[in-house]
Amino acid sequence: MRHTIHPVSRPVVFRDRAAGFQLLTRSTVRTERTVEWEDGNTYPVVDVEISSASHPLYTGSTRVVDTAGRVERFQRRYGATAPVGL
Numbered sequence: 632m633r634h635t636i637h638p639v640s641r642p643v644v645f646r647d648r649a650a651g652f653q654l655l656t657r658s659t660v661r662t663e664r665t666v667e668w669e670d671g672n673t674y675p676v677v678d679v680e681i682s683s684a685s686h687p688l689y690t691g692s693t694r695v696v697d698t699a700g701r702v703e704r705f706q707r708r709y710g711a712t713a714p715v716g717l
Contacts (some may be wrong), residue, residue: 692697
């Protein structure tokens with residue numbers, strides 16, 4: 632591997648402020664902000680809007696979508712049209 636063409640990978644904290652969740656991992660992202668981690672060291676921090684701690688898929692707060700009702704509502708609103716000949 633050539634050392635001059637690859638970005639520098641370093642420890643970075645990704646923080647979801649809405650859920651109060653932080654994750655320390657390696658990344659090549661650049662940021663000027665820093666945060667003190669639990670081990671006493673200071674790491675760069677990136678604030679994210681959604682993480683596994685706040686995403687509905689992971690938290691179990693997903694909504695069930697009634698697709699049949701939506702199709703019927705669409706047909707009532709715009710009328711059922713005959714399919715175009717094949």
